[in-house]
Amino acid sequence: MNPSISTQFLDRERQKDPVAFSREYEAEFSDDASGFIQRAALEAAMIRGRFEIGPNRRLSYVAFVDLAGGSSSDSCVLAVAHSLQARGETFFVLDLLKEIQPPFSPEQVTKEFSQDLKRYGLREITGDRFGSEWVKERFQRQGITYRDSASADRRSISNSSPC
Secondary structure, three states: OOOOOOHHHHHHHHHHOHHHHHHHHOOOOOOOHHHHOOHHHHHHHOOOOOOEOOOOOOOOEEEEEEOOOOOOOOOEEEEEEEEEEEOOEEEEEEEEEEEEOOOOOHHHHHHHHHHHHHHOOOOEEEEOOOOHHHHHHHHHHOOOEEEEHHHHHHHHHHHOOOO
16 A cells, blocks of 8 residues: 555565565464464473463562453453473473453453462563553552563663673
8 A cells, every 4th residue: 555665575575474474564464373383382382171380489480461451352361481490491381371351341350360460479560561551550559560571671681691
């Protein structure tokens, strides 16, 4: 729809990455997970029938949330994880993955997610900028500090040691 973009440029972009092209230039949604982790690898790492690994006070957890407004088709998702050192490698274990499908009250979701975070000894969560101050305020009311992922990325970069 942008006449200043040449057909040749678009053809090159389509050749490089057809999935990215359809997402970026044709405004089509895609299943982002399909290119990130192969389904067979994901299935091999799963324990069927287990939906949560309970909190262990000896472990240090991190959490991420992806919130939504409650009335569209978007779910809210909470993820809690920890790292594990084994055989000289670092592994990441997903301890809790919780989805709340619409319709829902965003107020109720922040309360429920905050209770889960506290069970894991967490007082901080990272998420995107959805809802801006509203989200931060709702988590703060529950005693949880909400950090947006862009700030978290900057903090981790500035706190990392050079290799």
